[in-house]
Amino acid sequence: MTEFNDKQIDILQAAEKLFAEDGYDGTSIRTIAKEASVNIAMISYYFGSKEKLLEALIIHRTSGMKIQLENIFKEDLLPIEKVERLIDLYISRINKNKCMYQILHFELSTKKRIMDMNAFKDVKYENLQAFTKIIKEGQELGHFRKDVNITLIPPTIMGTLVHFQMNKPFFEPVLGIKTEEEYENYIKNELTAHIKQTIKALLVHEN
Known part of the structure; x- marks a missing residue:
């Protein structure tokens, strides 16, 4: 998947900012949800896990x-x-x-x-x-x-x-x-x- 909707892009951008600042291990799905102004269930629905979120971020930035x-x-x-x-x-x-x-x-x-x-x-x-x-x-x-x-x-x-x-x-x-x-x-x-x-x-x- 390389096409993302606006809400998914908001989540990816929030994750990128936090991963860069606090590291992957230092960032929780909860803090990503707060940064993106969404609930945790939405992140799980779109990406499934924090690892899948990182993979999606890589594809988003390189495709x-x-x-x-x-x-x-x-x-x-x-x-x-x-x-x-x-x-x-x-x-x-x-x-x-x-x-x-x-x-x-x-x-x-x-x-x-x-x-x-x-x-x-x-x-x-x-x-x-x-x-x-x-x-x-x-x-x-x-x-x-x-x-x-x-x-x-x-x-x-x-x-x-x-x-x-x-x-x-x-x-x-x-x-x-x-x-x-x-x-x-x-x-x-x-x-x-x-x-x-x-x-x-x-x-x-x-x-």
């Missing part, structure tokens, strides 16, 4: 990217320009949904719960397929190298950004960043340019 990727593929652009648009899309979505990615990273790394991640895997697989189409187009035109490990391109993009976000207290003084606006501008400009340069170096033939 929809396939359509945006397909739209980039259809545009009349050079393959490298499509890749740059793709990187802009990844960075904007991860930055917008950083709370969810922090929750997801923690849950996957601790392995405290046996979560049904099939739906999340399906979304990631669809995203990778769209990404692969763009890379293969560039390879067929002779613009990109044939020996590219396409599967590792998305984690190269995401890993750089997520590491930068998770180590914000370290990078701010090192880079002389003093405000939240400067931090966001750094991600949008310098960090994005660095990631694009890195991916281009992996894709394009050496001169």
Whole structure:
């Protein structure tokens, strides 16, 4: 399920806020219900359990990217320009949904719960397929190298950004960043340019 009604979205947003602030284990269905201004029975009706609620949140935040990727593929652009648009899309979505990615990273790394991640895997697989189409187009035109490990391109993009976000207290003084606006501008400009340069170096033939 990737389509949610307004009330379900209210519950998901409340859960995301509380999971990010207090952790999954530190958040109860009761506090989520209070935050979303609904009763506990409604959460049980829509999602069944707190674990299923977390799974639904992941799907809610990650679905929809396939359509945006397909739209980039259809545009009349050079393959490298499509890749740059793709990187802009990844960075904007991860930055917008950083709370969810922090929750997801923690849950996957601790392995405290046996979560049904099939739906999340399906979304990631669809995203990778769209990404692969763009890379293969560039390879067929002779613009990109044939020996590219396409599967590792998305984690190269995401890993750089997520590491930068998770180590914000370290990078701010090192880079002389003093405000939240400067931090966001750094991600949008310098960090994005660095990631694009890195991916281009992996894709394009050496001169």
